[in-house]
Structures are given as C-alpha cells and as structure tokens.
Amino acid sequence: MTGTHQPLNPRIGPITLDAPFCQAGLAGYSDRAMRVVARRRGCPYAVTEALLDTVLLQGGKGLANSIDINDQDHPCAGQVIGSDPDTVAPAARILHQAGYDVIDLNFACPVKKIKNKARGGHMLRDVPRGLAILRAVRDALPHATLTVSLRRAFDDQPDSQHNLFLLCNEIWKLNYAAVRVHARTVEQKYAGHADWNIFHQLRNHYPNRTLIGSGDIFSAADAVRMLRTTPVDIVWIARGAIGNPWIFSQARALLSTNLTSPTDHDLHALIHPPTLHQQRDALAEHFDIAMHIHGESLAGRRMRKMGIKYARFHPNAPDVKQAFINVRSLREWTSVLEQHYHTNAPGVWPPHNAPDEVNSSCEDNITPADNNITPN
Ligand SMILES: Cc1cc2nc3c(=O)[nH]c(=O)nc-3n(C[C@H](O)[C@H](O)[C@H](O)COP(=O)(O)O)c2cc1C
Numbered sequence: 001m002t003g004t005h006q007p008l009n010p011r012i013g014p015i016t017l018d019a020p021f022c023q024a025g026l027a028g029y030s031d032r033a034m035r036v037v038a039r040r041r042g043c044p045y046a047v048t049e050a051l052l053d054t055v056l057l058q059g060g061k062g063l064a065n066s067i068d069i070n071d072q073d074h075p076c077a078g079q080v081i082g083s084d085p086d087t088v089a090p091a092a093r094i095l096h097q098a099g100y101d102v103i104d105l106n107f108a109c110p111v112k113k114i115k116n117k118a119r120g121g122h123m124l125r126d127v128p129r130g131l132a133i134l135r136a137v138r139d140a141l142p143h144a145t146l147t148v149s150l151r152r153a154f155d156d157q158p159d160s161q162h163n164l165f166l167l168c169n170e171i172w173k174l175n176y177a178a179v180r181v182h183a184r185t186v187e188q189k190y191a192g193h194a195d196w197n198i199f200h201q202l203r204n205h206y207p208n209r210t211l212i213g214s215g216d217i218f219s220a221a222d223a224v225r226m227l228r229t230t231p232v233d234i235v236w237i238a239r240g241a242i243g244n245p246w247i248f249s250q251a252r253a254l255l256s257t258n259l260t261s262p263t264d265h266d267l268h269a270l271i272h273p274p275t276l277h278q279q280r281d282a283l284a285e286h287f288d289i290a291m292h293i294h295g296e297s298l299a300g301r302r303m304r305k306m307g308i309k310y311a312r313f314h315p316n317a318p319d320v321k322q323a324f325i326n327v328r329s330l331r332e333w334t335s336v337l338e339q340h341y342h343t344n345a346p347g348v349w350p351p352h353n354a355p356d357e358v359n360s361s362c363e364d365n366i367t368p369a370d371n372n373i374t375p376n
Contacts, residue, residue, distance in 0.1 A: 243309025
C-alpha cells in the first residue's frame with residue numbers, strides 16, 4: 001500500500017471531486033444518457049466520447065450531438081481528438097464555450113494512421129505533433145482546465161516509454177491540470193493486462209501532479225485496489241461502467257472500509273448486487289434520456305449493446321441478453337423490461353468481468369455509425 005498520494009478529495013485544477021472516481025470517455029457509449037444515469041448513482045466526474053475535431057468544426061447536427069451537456073452533467077470533461085493543431089485548438093475552444101468544465105485531449109485511442117490523419121495514441125510515437133497540439137490548445141484557451149489522456153507507451157520497444165515522459169514534461173510546463181494514463185501500450189489496444197507499474201514511475205517523476213489511472217477496472221474492487229496499491233489520485237472506470245452505473249456507489253462503499261487490496265469477494269460480502277427493480281429503473285431512465293438526445297431509432301441501436309451489458313446482473317442473463325439484442329424501439333425496450341424485470345428479485349453478481357462483450361473499441365466507434373457524425 002502506498003498511502004502517501006491519495007487525497008480524499010482529489011482535484012483536477014480548480015475542481016474538487018468528492019470521490020476519487022471518474023466515468024471514462026467511451027466512444028459509442030458515454031453520451032449524456034450514460035453520464036447522467038451514472039451521476040445519479042454516485043459518479044462524481046464524467047468524460048464525453050472522443051469527439052473528432054473536424055466534426056466539431058463542421059457545425060450542424062454533428063456539432064449539436066457532440067456538445068450535448070446540461071446542468072445535470074457537471075463536472076464534465078469534453079474530449080477532443082484530432083491530428084492537426086490548427087483544427088484541434090479551435091475544436092477545443094468550441095467545447096469550452098459549450099460549457100464543459102474540463103477539456104481532455106485524446107492521445108490514447110489506438111486509431112490507425114489513415115493518410116496523414118495521425119490521431120490519438122499516435123502522439124506517443126510522433127512527439128513533435130503531440131507537443132504542437134498541446135501548445136496550440138493552451139494558446140487557444142489560456143485559462144481553461146485542460147487534461148490529456150495517454151497510454152503508457154506506443155509499444156514495448158526500449159525507447160517507447162520515454163515519449164510518455166517527454167509529453168508529460170511539456171504538459172506540466174503548460175499548466176495542464178492532470179494526465180490520465182491507460183496502462184496498456186497503443187499496440188496492445190484493449191487486450192492483455194494493463195501494467196500498473198507505470199503509475200509508480202509517473203509518481204516518482206511528478207510527485208505533486210494529478211494522476212488518473214486507467215486499465216483493467218472491471219469491478220468496484222478493482223477500482224479501490226488501484227487506489228490503494230498504486231499512487232493514482234483518481235480511477236478511470238471504463239468497461240467496468242458499461243451497463244453498471246452502480247459501480248460508483250459500490251466503490252464509494254468499499255472505499256469507506258480499510259481493506260488494502262479488496263477483492264470481488266470482499267465487495268460481495270459488503271454490498272448486494274442491484275435488485276431487478278433497481279436495474280429496471282436505470283434501464284428505463286437510460287433509454288429515456290438516450291431517446292431525447294438521439295431520437296428513437298439511433299437510441300434503439302445504441303441501447304441494444306448497453307442492455308446486453310446491463311443484463312449480466314439478471315439471474316436469467318442469457319435470455320435477457322437475447323431479448324435486448326432484438327430491440328429496435330421504445331416499445332420493444334419497454335416490453336423487455338415488463339417481461340424480465342416486472343417482478344422484483346435480487347440481482348446476481350456476474351463472474352469477474354472479462355471484457356468479452358465489449359469487443360468494439362474507441363477506434364471502431366469514432367465513426368458516423370454510432371454517433372451520426374461525419375469524420376472527414
Ligand atoms: C468501446 C470503447 C470505447 C472507448 N472510447 C474511448 C474514448 O472515446 N475516449 C477515451 O479516452 N478512451 C476510450 N476508450 C478507452 C477506455 O476509456 C479505457 O481507457 C480502456 O478501456 C482501458 O480501461 P479498462 O481496461 O478498465 O476498460 C474506449 C474503450 C472501449 C472499450
């Protein structure tokens with residue numbers, strides 16, 4: 001246990017969180033519906049999906065969908081991704097003007113380099129481009145609260161991790177408020193284990209900077225274990241939060257114990273899984289907000305994969321998953337809720353969660369297919 005670097009109320013620049021957790025940016029998932037449903041269940045801070053700079057600059061419907069935030073959705077980071085300082089900087093300004101409390105630059109997604117469009121995690125092997133973007137965004141927004149999402153390295157070649165530190169040095173010089181580091185390499189994408197050792201190395205280099213840790217958080221026990229065994233200030237909850245907005249209140253409860261390295265077994269001894277009526281309420285709320293944002297047809301498509309993830313807490317998970325797979329409309333969604341969630345009963349704990357059913361990624365989802373937006 002490190003114990004030395006865990007402020008009870010972690011800070012991101014001027015923002016103080018009342019718990020050290022954050023709902024991740026998740027392309028195709030973390031729209032305002034997912035964020036608000038999570039906040040109502042204890043999530044203190046949330047991040048948008050990665051928003052393409054060029055889409056933000058185009059305006060129109062893509063822009064309206066992208067900058068969707070309201071007064072129930074604070075503090076919130078708007079995350080921008082792009083390859084060119086001249087487009088990322090004005091796009092970041094649009095997010096700032098739209099009311100996001102923090103602007104997060106995505107240097108993490110394993111997006112393939114298409115022609116010249118080197119985005120996301122590519123910055124870890126093109127440091128000059130990354131530095132130019134960092135400077136352009138700070139110039140465009142001299143007083144804004146800025147953060148950066150990174151990976152621990154581009155790959156496992158001996159020099160690769162050095163680039164992370166080159167970028168971080170400039171990040172602190174430019175007075176960015178925090179870094180979020182996904183402890184996998186860009187080449188790993190989402191497979192294999194995250195190497196949490198990187199957090200100790202970062203803390204040794206930067207003792208007083210806000211560090212948000214990411215990678216392999218599939219339950220509240222994982223989140224508290226990261227906090228108690230590594231020197232991160234805040235835990236970024238990604239795949240573990242999809243279809244599981246209760247993870248935040250569970251993590252808060254587990255944090256109030258003095259368990260050094262809690263396991264799922266400890267979690268299960270302390271807390272019950274959500275009942276079927278708690279699940280039904282979250283599912284109904286989630287669809288309702290999604291429908292107001294996206295319209296019924298797109299909400300139906302987005303919510304299908306969400307429903308499949310929620311279903312893992314149902315005692316009859318395989319049938320419920322199948323039922324969600326066939327949903328296309330509000331009427332069909334409501335009918336699944338009536339059929340499978342009408343009678344209250346205890347929920348179940350899923351087996352320790354392998355990321356099997358979220359087999360898409362940031363890369364797959366920053367496309368018009370889900371967001372109804374047009375990247376150029
Ligand atoms: C479907 C999917 C979409 C993602 N979209 C984003 C995104 O838009 N922005 C971002 O910073 N990270 C994104 N990520 C990365 C996650 O936020 C997180 O860093 C990663 O999944 C590692 O955490 P985990 O192992 O606990 O899931 C995405 C990951 C997945 C699986």
